[in-house]
Amino acid sequence: MLIAFFVSSTLLSTIGENKKRALTGDIVEKGGERDAWQVLANGGIFGVAALMSVVNPSQLWWAAGAGAIGTAIADTWATEIGTLSDQTPISITSRQSVPTGTSGGITTAGTLGGIAGALGIALLAILLGWSARVAAAAIVGGIAGLLIDSILGATLQERRWCEQCRRGTERAIHGCGTVTVHSGGIHWLSNDIVNLASSIGGALMGTLWLL
Numbered sequence: 001m002l003i004a005f006f007v008s009s010t011l012l013s014t015i016g017e018n019k020k021r022a023l024t025g026d027i028v029e030k031g032g033e034r035d036a037w038q039v040l041a042n043g044g045i046f047g048v049a050a051l052m053s054v055v056n057p058s059q060l061w062w063a064a065g066a067g068a069i070g071t072a073i074a075d076t077w078a079t080e081i082g083t084l085s086d087q088t089p090i091s092i093t094s095r096q097s098v099p100t101g102t103s104g105g106i107t108t109a110g111t112l113g114g115i116a117g118a119l120g121i122a123l124l125a126i127l128l129g130w131s132a133r134v135a136a137a138a139i140v141g142g143i144a145g146l147l148i149d150s151i152l153g154a155t156l157q158e159r160r161w162c163e164q165c166r167r168g169t170e171r172a173i174h175g176c177g178t179v180t181v182h183s184g185g186i187h188w189l190s191n192d193i194v195n196l197a198s199s200i201g202g203a204l205m206g207t208l209w210l211l
Contacts, residue, residue, distance in 0.1 A: 059131075156185055
């Protein structure tokens, strides 16, 4: 399941790569290549659940893992697909239009893509022999985690501002070379931490679904 997440996400990131870079390169903190922090934020909770299922076997750990990986794939697919959408994103909280790539911005295509990702993980779980109820935790946790990620991204995630370009960004140094200034959100709450928090939320929702 973890391999399916990383392979599918990597393949999706290559579709329309130049267009995505042009639209979001000056906004998002990191590009398509995943670093260690991104891997930990997206797959770490699933890894912990998998380890605990060996140490202390329980269907609850399976549900937690399904919810966590469901969240990771839903968020990634939503981002990759939504970025290519012709629809202008709107903030999940204010409902106002925001630039493509803005955290907390959602599109219909991106949302449907995220749901499809969670459904795909649930189907894979069933093919691997998991019960339908445990597999469904990937859908419940994935959609819940996607919602958590968007809300945190729109409200608490750190926002920065480039005085030179007069544009919002997540980058400490903007594409123009200007050092950006903090303009909102919690100073240390990066996109990686938001992803980690949403994975935890997805894992918890997946577990609650099974109870």
